[in-house]
Amino acid sequence: MNKKIQELVAQLHEECHKEETSFLCTIQKNGAAETFACGNLPELGMCLAAQEHNLDKELPIPASTLRSAAIEAAESISKEGRKTSSHTFVVNDLKDIPDILDRIIRGDFT
DSSP: OOHHHHHHHHHHHHHHHHTTOOEEEEEEETTEEEEEEESOHHHHHHHHHHHHHHHHHHSSSOHHHHHHHHHHHHHHHHHHTOSSOSOOOOOSOGGGHHHHHHHHHHTTTO
16 A cells, blocks of 8 residues: 555544544455554444445445455465466456356355
8 A cells, every 4th residue: 555545544543533433444455455443343333334234235236245255255365375366257247246256155266
């Protein structure tokens, strides 16, 4: 993550702490993700619930399905000791995504 983004996240954390506002943010680049949080456990739980609720409105598939597929893929990659997947998917119809994610979870593309 570049320095400017790190500084902006630090400013956000400081301002939220001053205002007693909770936040939960994950930033990802090239498969390396960092999560930043401000708040106590119940507040962060509320952030997670709100994220899932809002993502369910925005995504073509349920956030829980996407999360499960991503977790399975990440675990599979770390078990194999690889950092990148050898599969590329071109999706012409968003309705195909749940089937592709199901196939990834089953291990059809190992």
